[in-house]
Structure formats: structure tokens, C-alpha cells
Amino acid sequence: MFNGIIFHKGKVSKIQKRTKGINLFLKSNIKLSKKDLGVSISCDGVCLTLISCSKNIFEFYLSNETLKKTKFKYVKINDEINLELPLKFGQNISGHVCQGHVDTICKVNNVKKIDKSYVFEFIIPKKFKKYLVQKASILINGVSLTISKIKNVNFEIWTIPYTLKMTNLSKLKKNDLVNIEIDILSKYVRKFFNEKK
Numbered sequence: 001m002f003n004g005i006i007f008h009k010g011k012v013s014k015i016q017k018r019t020k021g022i023n024l025f026l027k028s029n030i031k032l033s034k035k036d037l038g039v040s041i042s043c044d045g046v047c048l049t050l051i052s053c054s055k056n057i058f059e060f061y062l063s064n065e066t067l068k069k070t071k072f073k074y075v076k077i078n079d080e081i082n083l084e085l086p087l088k089f090g091q092n093i094s095g096h097v098c099q100g101h102v103d104t105i106c107k108v109n110n111v112k113k114i115d116k117s118y119v120f121e122f123i124i125p126k127k128f129k130k131y132l133v134q135k136a137s138i139l140i141n142g143v144s145l146t147i148s149k150i151k152n153v154n155f156e157i158w159t160i161p162y163t164l165k166m167t168n169l170s171k172l173k174k175n176d177l178v179n180i181e182i183d184i185l186s187k188y189v190r191k192f193f194n195e196k197k
Contacts, residue, residue, distance in 0.1 A: 047100025
């Protein structure tokens with residue numbers, strides 16, 4: 001479980017193709033060692049298992065199913081990845097409850113600067129729009145954000161300078177892809193009421 005608050009980033013240093021997936025190697029200053037092997041880490045919002053580490057290089061395996069559901073199918077060397085360690089008991093939740101289970105990928109439709117903030121507009125696949133709630137939380141590339149506006153098949157979020165500084169959202173431009181995890185509470189509530197009908 002994660003909360004979508006990013007303090008670390010990694011850079012893709014190697015991609016090893018396999019028959020049914022890839023091994024992804026990230027270079028980062030995040031504090032992990034061999035005793036942490038098997039821990040779950042949010043990588044751009046995707047819950048991945050650490051399978052090896054050597055100095056500042058960390059290895060993860062991504063199955064074809066993970067590649068199919070996430071923007072990692074297009075991953076390239078030197079891509080910057082948001083990283084988050086799993087929550088510990090008693091730790092403050094500053095964002096919202098996140099599972100690391102990506103629902104879909106969205107395309108950046110527009111980026112505009114307003115004062116010191118940036119407004120990002122994303123196009124979401126039509127079947128997921130029903131889960132969006134204005135002012136509700138949403139996970140974008142592993143970052144906990146608030147939906148500021150919903151229109152047609154698009155939605156907007158605002159980011160402050162600190163968030164841009166700490167995450168890879170600062171590099172987003174029109175037509176880029178992002179991983180999206182919809183707030184689990186929204187999905188549970190909709191499922192409950194659909195089953196009550």
C-alpha cells in the first residue's frame with residue numbers, strides 16, 4: 001500500500017527483454033539493500049517487486065500483463081520514474097490510499113501554466129470516466145493528485161511547484177502517456193450500488 005507522496009526518482013539504466021516480459025533496471029539514490037529484496041515499490045504508480053540490487057541499481061520484473069496495462073510497454077533508457085516505498089504501520093498518509101494497481105493509461109491533451117502552477121488535461125478512456133469524481137483523488141504516475149475538473153472524456157489536475165520539482169510530471173508534454181489508478185473508494189462504491197440494483 002502506498003499514499004502517492006513522492007520523495008525519490010529513478011532513471012532507467014537497462015531494459016532486458018524476456019519471453020514473457022522484461023527486467024527493468026533503475027538507477028536511484030533510494031535507500032535499499034539486499035535485505036529489502038522482495039519488497040513492493042511503486043514505480044510510476046505500478047507496484048513492482050524488487051528482485052535484485054547492486055549499489056544504486058535496482059531490478060524489477062514486469063510481466064507481459066503489466067506491460068499491456070501500463071505505459072511501461074513504451075519504456076526507454078533514461079526515462080525518469082517516480083518511486084515510493086510501501087507505507088509502514090503508523091506512518092502518516094498525506095495523499096490517499098493507493099494500491100499500485102494501474103487501471104489504464106491516459107494521454108496528455110494539454111499543459112498550461114497559471115501563475116506558479118501547471119494545469120494538466122488528460123484524455124481518459126470512456127469506460128473509466130464513470131469512476132471520476134470532481135475533487136476526488138487520483139494517482140498519476142504514482143503521484144496523489146486531486147481532480148479539479150471533469151469535461152467530456154477529459155479531466156484536469158493542478159500541480160504546485162514542489163510537486164513538479166519532486167516528480168517526473170515536470171517533464172510531461174502534449175501526447176505523453178501516464179499511468180492512472182482511480183481512487184479505490186470510488187470503484188468500491190460504484191460496484192456496491194451496481195450490485196444493489
